[in-house]
Amino acid sequence: MRLKLFHIVRTLVGEKFGSKSAVQKFTNVEELRTVMPDLLHGYLSDEEMPNSLILLAPPPKPASETFKFDLEYAKKVSKSRDQIRFLQAVSDANLSFPYAVKSFQATLGIEISETLTPKLYHLMRRVMTDAGLSTYTAKNFYNRERPFVVNKVKTCTPEQEEVLRKVGSFPSGHAAVGWAWALVFGEIFPDKEEVIRKRGHDFGESRIICNAHWHSDVEKGREMGKATVDCLWENEAFQTDLALVKEEVFQILHSSK
Secondary structure, eight states, X not given: OOOOHHHHHHHHTTOOSBOTTOOOOOOSHHHHTTTOTTOOOOSOOTTTSXXXXXXXXXXXXXXXXXXXXXHHHHHHHHTOOOHHHHHHHHHHTOOOTTGGGHHHHHHHTSXXXXXXXXXXXXXXXXXXXXXXXXXXXXXXXXXXXXXXXHHOOOOSOGGGHHHHHTSOOSSOHHHHHHHXXXXXXXXXXXXXXXXXXXXXXXXXXXXXXXXXXOHHHHHHHHHHHHHHHHHHTTOHHHHHHHHHHHHHHHHHHHHTO
16 A cells, blocks of 8 residues: 655654664675675775765755655555556666666667677676675665665565565665766767667666665665766776777677668
8 A cells, every 4th residue: 555645754854864774784795796696706805995985965854845856756656557667667676687787788789798808798797786885885884775665565576575665765776786887988989978868867867666765765875876987997807897898899890781
């Protein structure tokens, strides 16, 4: 049953950011592998990793106008009958490889695989790790409750709810990953930068459509995606791999002409 907006606000006013049910915390790749076994190490060391707890303001308080907007936005999205967009959100929720390449493959206009584009495939996986991990200092500290916990409406991935319920909502790791990918892909495919950024933006919006994240979670997730890529531009190993990826993509695109 969908809760009334005023009832949600009244119930939550005065409560702290944290959720008593959000108890699973991650600080490194090894810990994240308990839920994502095939996760690769990223490029950034602990010292290079942007700290979301320092960079971001706290999540909105329950009585704030920002949180009221979060509630209204979630309510509006939940009423949508766009099944094609809903299915896209379901697809975007899957960060496992090789499935995750589908999120940008059509936009880039190139098949991404470990066989055909091994360098691009590998870079995509490592950037995902860095962007995702960048969100966890804030996630672990605030333990913000997710929309489906508050409004009692199922997510688009019910099989993931048990894990999601135990992991803080703020900021969105998926939004950080999607935006980081978009920024890096825009460098590799400069002629498609506009459509790539739209796909990266929509990737984050999918988390709201899934009822897994609030609007403010997604916005701040994008900030962490950008902060991660800003750090990657200064990373020598990433720069080396990026140059190899550009060469790989150039050869594939020109061999097909």
